[in-house]
Amino acid sequence: MGVPVRRLWVAVLAGYLAFGAALQVLPTDVPARFGGGALASGTAVGIAFLATACGRPFAGRLADAGRSRPVVLAGGVLAAIGGLGQLLAPDLVVLLLARLVMGAGEAALFSAALPWVLTGVRVAQRGRLAGWFGLSMWGGLAAGPVIATIVARLVDGGEDSRLGGEQVVWWVVVGLSVVSVLMVLTTRADPARREPLAPVRGIRDLVPRGVPLPGATIGLAAYCYGTVAALLVLRLRADHLAVDNIALAVFAAAFLVVRFAGSPLVDRYGGRRVAAASVSVEVLALTGIALADTTTAATAYTALAGAGLALIYPACVSMTLDRVRGLRPGVSMGVMTSFWDLGVMVAGPLGGLIAEGAGYPTAFLVAAGSGLACVLVCVIFLRTPRRATSPR
Numbered sequence: 001m002g003v004p005v006r007r008l009w010v011a012v013l014a015g016y017l018a019f020g021a022a023l024q025v026l027p028t029d030v031p032a033r034f035g036g037g038a039l040a041s042g043t044a045v046g047i048a049f050l051a052t053a054c055g056r057p058f059a060g061r062l063a064d065a066g067r068s069r070p071v072v073l074a075g076g077v078l079a080a081i082g083g084l085g086q087l088l089a090p091d092l093v094v095l096l097l098a099r100l101v102m103g104a105g106e107a108a109l110f111s112a113a114l115p116w117v118l119t120g121v122r123v124a125q126r127g128r129l130a131g132w133f134g135l136s137m138w139g140g141l142a143a144g145p146v147i148a149t150i151v152a153r154l155v156d157g158g159e160d161s162r163l164g165g166e167q168v169v170w171w172v173v174v175g176l177s178v179v180s181v182l183m184v185l186t187t188r189a190d191p192a193r194r195e196p197l198a199p200v201r202g203i204r205d206l207v208p209r210g211v212p213l214p215g216a217t218i219g220l221a222a223y224c225y226g227t228v229a230a231l232l233v234l235r236l237r238a239d240h241l242a243v244d245n246i247a248l249a250v251f252a253a254a255f256l257v258v259r260f261a262g263s264p265l266v267d268r269y270g271g272r273r274v275a276a277a278s279v280s281v282e283v284l285a286l287t288g289i290a291l292a293d294t295t296t297a298a299t300a301y302t303a304l305a306g307a308g309l310a311l312i313y314p315a316c317v318s319m320t321l322d323r324v325r326g327l328r329p330g331v332s333m334g335v336m337t338s339f340w341d342l343g344v345m346v347a348g349p350l351g352g353l354i355a356e357g358a359g360y361p362t363a364f365l366v367a368a369g370s371g372l373a374c375v376l377v378c379v380i381f382l383r384t385p386r387r388a389t390s391p392r
Contacts, residue, residue, distance in 0.1 A: 004187040005133070008113045011072065011183035012136035015079050015109045018176035019048075019102065020144015022086065024248055025152070025169045027233045032166075034092040038352035038360075042230040046348020047096050048082075048103030049226075053341035055107030060334030063115035071112035073184045078105030080177035087170035107341075109180065110137050111334040134313050138259065142252035142306075147172065149249055211332055213381055214319040215339035217275055220374035221312045222340040224282050226347025227367035228289075228305055235289070235360035241298045250299055254306030262311050271318030274311050276378035282308030283371040290364035308371075313340075343370075 027041045034040065062071050082102025089095035117133050151172055152165035228251060236244040243250070266274050285308050288301030320336045347367065355363040 003117055003119050005117050007183050007187050008072070008117055009133060009136045011076065011180045012110050012113050012133075013140050014176045014183065015076055015106060015180040016137045016140025017144045017147060018079055018083055018140075018173040018180075019106050020141040020252075021148035021151075021169055021173050021176070022048075022083065022102070022144070023141070023229050024145035024148035024233075025166050027230065029166050030092070030095070033089075034095070036092070038231060038234055038355040039349060040092065040352070041234065042348035042350075042352025042355075044092070044095060044099060044348075045230040046226060046345040048099040048106070049341040049345035049348075051100040051103030052107040053338040053345060055104045056111040056334035056338040056341065057331055058334075059108045059111035060115060060331040063112040064331060068112045068116035069184065069187065071108050072116070073181065075105045075108030075110075075112065076177055076181035076184055078102065079109065080174055080181060081105070083170065083173035083177050087167065087174065103341075105177070107334075111337065114333055132263075134317065135259065138313060139256060142255045145248035146252055149245060153245075211320055211323070211335050213377065214271075214316045214323065215336045217319070217374055217377050218312055218316040218336060219339035219343040220370050220377065221275075221279050221282065221309060222343025223347045223370040224279075224286060224305075224367045224374075225309055226344035227286070227351045227364060228302075229344065230348040231351050231355055231360060231363055232289070232302065234355070235364065236298055238360055239293070241292070241295050243295050243299050243302070247298070247302050250302045251306035254303040255310045258307040258310035259314075263314050266311065266314045266318050271315035271322070272378050275315035275319070276375050278308055278311045278315070279371050279374045279378070280308075283368045283375070284308075286364050286368035286371060290361040290368070 023045060026044050030036060030041045030044045059071050059075070062068075079102050082098045082100075082105055085098025085101060086095055089098055114133060118129060148169045151169050155165040155168045229248075232247050232251070233244050236247055262274075282305060285301050285305035289298065289305065292298040292301055316336060317333070320332055351363045351367065354366055
């Protein structure tokens with residue numbers, strides 16, 4: 001029985017389109033509904049990634065044991081519940097709880113679907129397939145804000161009806177999550193042999209050897225993305241740069257173009273080189289966003305930021321699978337991606353705190369410093385891949 005790769009791809013895409021759409025609406029929706037500034041908005045954006053980071057390793061363990069389908073299905077259901085909770089939240093606390101639920105759903109959705117897709121695939125092909133399947137997640141995160149912007153503009157008849165447009169966006173978030181659930185319901189069970197879950201006996205059962213360094217690489221790059229997701233719209237709006245409504249769409253377009261066109265570079269030059277080069281571009285872009293004082297400059301550097309982050313995930317997939325040699329791919333990929341979630345989670349509230357205390361340009365310069373640290377990790381610590389010798 002074959003693996004329903006296309007249906008799973010669409011299921012993950014729909015779930016992450018919902019997640020990405022929420023990222024677009026939160027920075028303006030939180031102050032409008034509950035008050036607060038950059039810190040409140042950044043916390044609302046980042047807190048979902050806490051649940052995602054914590055959930056990925058466990059979802060990966062369940063998937064490696066042959067339980068992918070129920071975990072993926074639960075992920076879509078949790079995403080829908082989280083989206084509905086954010087729509088109906090009466091206060092900021094409830095909204096934050098709903099964000100945690102949605103984050104847990106996104107963790108289960110992708111981190112259990114990926115091992116299912118990798119079932120029966122040769123180790124030598126897993127890096128490329130994982131990178132391709134990852135487009136469902138990253139494409140959703142990139143295109144979700146575009147969908148949210150289009151929906152809000154179609155609904156809004158003017159500035160006074162902005163909240164009406166945002167409410168419709170939240171219904172779209174719920175609807176996309178439901179689409180994810182329906183796609184999984186039309187699949188058959190995971191063909192992998194179901195195995196009993198072994199007890200967690202130590203940290204290596206949750207964090208396999210060979211994962212931390214690629215994880216640190218993607219985590220530092222994630223801080224860059226988290227700053228963009230949480231603060232870019234607010235930074236542009238604060239300086240009256242008339243690109244704030246399409247900035248995340250510009251970022252997404254550049255991200256997707258480079259991701260599609262540049263992914264073969266990972267196989268040609270290796271994950272370490274591609275990661276170092278692409279994040280170097282990100283450092284330049286974030287510095288430019290911090291210093292931009294014209295709409296043209298802000299737009300150009302925003303596009304460059306999207307291009308700079310486009311290849312970090314396939315590069316880290318390649319490095320991770322090379323270092324663990326395909327052992328326990330669900331846990332390994334889940335943990336590596338959890339570092340991304342942790343980076344985004346920290347960037348939201350910390351970036352908001354820096355922005356409120358020292359200004360938005362300083363927050364983006366700090367993010368550029370995180371990108372520089374990422375490049376240094378690639379250049380100094382990731383020279384020789386470590387080979388895993390056992391499943392532990």
